[in-house]
Amino acid sequence: GHISDLLYAVAGLVGFRAEDLIVADAAECYVFRLLEPGYSIASLSDDARPMVFHAPAQPRPPGSQASAEESSTAAAITAAVAAEDVGGEPRASPLPGVLGRSSACSGAAVTQDDPDKIVVVYLIHRRMRKVQNYFLDPYKCDLFGTPALIRVRPSCPAAELYAVAFRQIRHFVPDYAPTDGQWPFTLSSVKRDGSTCATCSW
Numbered sequence: 001g002h003i004s005d006l007l008y009a010v011a012g013l014v015g016f017r018a019e020d021l022i023v024a025d026a027a028e029c030y031v032f033r034l035l036e037p038g039y040s041i042a043s044l045s046d047d048a049r050p051m052v053f054h055a056p057a058q059p060r061p062p063g064s065q066a067s068a069e070e071s072s073t074a075a076a077i078t079a080a081v082a083a084e085d086v087g088g089e090p091r092a093s094p095l096p097g098v099l100g101r102s103s104a105c106s107g108a109a110v111t112q113d114d115p116d117k118i119v120v121v122y123l124i125h126r127r128m129r130k131v132q133n134y135f136l137d138p139y140k141c142d143l144f145g146t147p148a149l150i151r152v153r154p155s156c157p158a159a160e161l162y163a164v165a166f167r168q169i170r171h172f173v174p175d176y177a178p179t180d181g182q183w184p185f186t187l188s189s190v191k192r193d194g195s196t197c198a199t200c201s202w
Helices: 003-014 068-076 158-172
Strands: 021-027 030-035 050-054 083-085 119-123 126-130 139-143 148-152
Touching: 003 021, 003 050, 021 148, 030 119, 119 158, 148 158
Parallel strands: none
Antiparallel strands: 021 030, 021 050, 083 119, 119 148, 126 139
16 A cells, blocks of 8 residues: 555544645654655555644635745744755645655745645754753753644745644643734754754754
8 A cells, every 4th residue: 555545544534634634754753754645655664653644734815925025034934843845846646735746945035935835844842951960051952742744835924834833732732822923832943853953053
């Protein structure tokens, strides 16, 4: 069988649409890679840990157009660990609405927003914990929980990105009600394993 068969099977069990599901190889609290619908399940290695994520694409408001402000915001968004760009020239996919090719997103400014282009953003949960033995900083970054995936448009403004991310992780703070753009977390751009910043050595 293929990953697409797994998606349809899971969709039938949980009542979601298969095209709203993504399979990824996830380990050590972060996403290692996305598994394309056409990928053979028999090709998975023995240590692979495929996980199915519910990540419906966020629809563009009817009649809306990407503004220059949105485009510049997209370049500055500090989204999460990494992003997989599933746009461009897709290979044939067994699932409708699911593109079959992925490549690393460069984070460059988006000048035009293709309504059919979707970016998959990895969300890794990080927290600062105080340690007893340290040199300069008594706090150490610690990964926890199961990662999450979200699908947004390339020109998604920061406010929308925060709102989509909150819907995925709100079970951590079930009693929190965001008001006036105040969120119980901060989105940062980090390396795929969540260890350090994506743009510097820290």
